[in-house]
Amino acid sequence: MELQTVEKKGKTIDEAIKAALDELNCSIDDVTVEVLEEPSKGLLGLVKKPALVRVTLKAKPEKEASSLVKEILQKMGLDCQVESAQFSGDTVRINLSGKDMGLVIGHKGETLDALQFIVGLMLNKKREEKIRVVIDVENYRKKKEESLEALALRLSDKVKKTKKQIIMRPMTSQERRIIHTALQGDPLITTYSLGEEPNRKVVIALKK
Template sequence: KEILDTMLGHLGFVAEIQEIETESGIQLQVFTAEADALIGHNGETLEDLQFLLNRILQSTDRNAPRVQVDVGHWRAMRDDKLRQRIRQIAETVRLTGRPVKLEPMNSYDRRIVHNTLKDDPELMSFSPTDDARIKRITIQRRATSAQH
C-alpha cells in the first residue's frame, strides 16, 4: 500500500488507497478524482502500474503475494461486462455450432474467459500454446464421444 501511494505521489496523483483481502489475494482499491488518467485506455495504465508494483514487491521478496490494483472498482465492472459478453458469444457458438476466435487478450482476461466457461458441458475455450503474452482464445463446442 505504501509503495503504491509513493508511486502515485511521484506521478502527481492525489489518491486514497484501501487494502482489501480477497479470495485471490490482496487488492488495492484506489480512489482518485483523476481515475480516467490512472486507468488509461482500456486499462493499460492500470495494468502497467500493477505490473510495476508487483515487480517491486518481487524484487524485495521473491515470495511476496501478487497484488491486484483497481481504481474506483473499474476492474470489477469491466470483468462483469466481459463475463456477460462471453456468455452471449457462448450462446452464439451453441446455436450455430461454429467456433469463435476472440480478440487478443492478456492472461488476466483469458483467465476470466476460461473460468466463465469451465463448467459448461457443451462448450470449451482454449488458448494457443505459444509464448506470446497476448493471445486469442477460441470458444467452440466440446467434442462428444457419443451422440444422444
C-alpha cells in the same frame, strides 16, 4: 516501510518471545524472531544470564502494497488515494479513488495494468511465496470483469446454437483468464488461447 521491533529478556528463549508477543499484541506467525543471547545457568541451576531476543512484526502484504502504490502515484503527481486494501489467500486487492482516475486507468487500462505489474514485482522481490496484486480504480476492473463474463456467456450460447467456434478479439492475459474462468464449468464448451502476444485471442468452441 519501517517495521515494529522489540527486544525482550527472559529466563528461557520461549519466555522472552512470549513477553515480546504480549507487548506487540500478536501471535508467533506474525513475527520473525532473532535470538541475540542464549540463557546460561550458574550455581544451583540459577539463571546467570537471561535469554535476549529481538522480535519483529512481519510487514502485512496489504500495508506494504498500499505504501508502494502511494509512493508511485505521488511520484507521478496524480491526485488519488488508496480507498481500501485487503489480503485474502494469496491475493492483495487495492481499490483507488480520486480526481485523476482516468489518467491512472490509461488507454484500455494499460496504465493501471502497468502499475499493478510494477507493484507486484516490488512486493514479491524478497518473498519466497509469491503474492498476486490486483489494483482497481473505483471498481473499473470489477465492471470490466462482469462485462467480459456476460460477453463470454453470450458467445458460448451462440457457439452452442451455430455449432461453430468463435475467435474473440485480442486480449491481455488477465482478460483471457476471465473468459476461461467464466466458461470452465460449462460441460459443452471448451476455451483455449491462440496466437502470439500482444495479439493472443481466446477461442470458444464445442467440446468434442
